Amino acid sequence: AQSVTQPDIHITVSEGASLELRCNYSYGATPYLFWYVQSPGQGLQLLLKYFSGDTLVQGIKGFEAEFKRSQSSFNLRKPSVHWSDAAEYFCAFWNYGGSQGNLIFGKGTKLSVKP
Amino acid sequence: KAGVTQTPRYLIKTRGQQVTLSCSPISGHRSVSWYQQTPGQGLQFLFEYFSETQRNKGNFPGRFSGRQFSNSRSEMNVSTLELGDSALYLCASSFGLAGAQTGELFFGEGSRLTVL
Numbered sequence: 001a002q003s004v005t006q007p008d009i010h011i012t013v014s015e016g017a018s019l020e021l022r023c024n025y026s027y028g029a030t031p032y033l034f035w036y037v038q039s040p041g042q043g044l045q046l047l048l049k050y051f052s053g054d055t056l057v058q059g060i061k062g063f064e065a066e067f068k069r070s071q072s073s074f075n076l077r078k079p080s081v082h083w084s085d086a087a088e089y090f091c092a093f094w095n096y097g098g099s100q101g102n103l104i105f106g107k108g109t110k111l112s113v114k115p
Numbered sequence: 116k117a118g119v120t121q122t123p124r125y126l127i128k129t130r131g132q133q134v135t136l137s138c139s140p141i142s143g144h145r146s147v148s149w150y151q152q153t154p155g156q157g158l159q160f161l162f163e164y165f166s167e168t169q170r171n172k173g174n175f176p177g178r179f180s181g182r183q184f185s186n187s188r189s190e191m192n193v194s195t196l197e198l199g200d201s202a203l204y205l206c207a208s209s210f211g212l213a214g215a216q217t218g219e220l221f222f223g224e225g226s227r228l229t230v231l
Contacts, residue, residue, distance in 0.1 A: 046219065102160035103158075105159075
């Protein structure tokens with residue numbers, strides 16, 4: 001079945017430390033991949049997206065993600081975390097069928113940042 | 116440019132009632148999609164409207180319905196509310212038909228529904 005797996009429900013990192021959030025997908029072809037962030041009480045904000053081409057994509061707020069086809073992964077990274085990065089992060093892919101489509105989301109990873 | 120606007124932001128209903136949520140997309144966007152977010156099931160696709168027509172539908176019962184107006188604003192309705200309908204309902208817009216594009220959606224802040 002088509003799905004997105006985010007194996008880490010909750011991660012805590014110290015401010016200034018590096019971050020990697022894991023995402024694995026199951027899909028019949030190379031999907032369009034996304035990372036969204038949701039701050040408490042807010043909607044979803046797009047961090048970055050991968051459609052094709054360079055497998056390392058840059059996003060907003062200093063985030064980047066790397067697509068690895070062999071591992072069916074699209075992990076999100078940030079070299080130095082800021083306290084304002086505390087939020088929930090969702091990996092998603094575009095489930096495309098003809099002229100229809102919708103986003104399939106992972107269950108999310110909640111990031112806490114220690115001062 | 117204003118983002119996606121959802122109203123109301125919070126509401127409380129009792130079982131058996133119905134509710135209507137509203138979404139105003141980004142100006143110029145013609146597609147509106149709705150997603151339900153719950154702690155247990157996560158984010159799930161409800162439906163998408165484009166040019167006043169439902170173009171795609173997720174796996175939800177018929178109690179969940181929606182419509183889109185000529186100005187692209189959309190409403191979703193849930194009838195005969197159940198406790199399990201308590202959720203954050205997110206609306207997202209895109210310029211064209213989302214299914215024909217690459218899926219880059221712009222989300223509103225959501226309407227949080229509590230069913231007692």
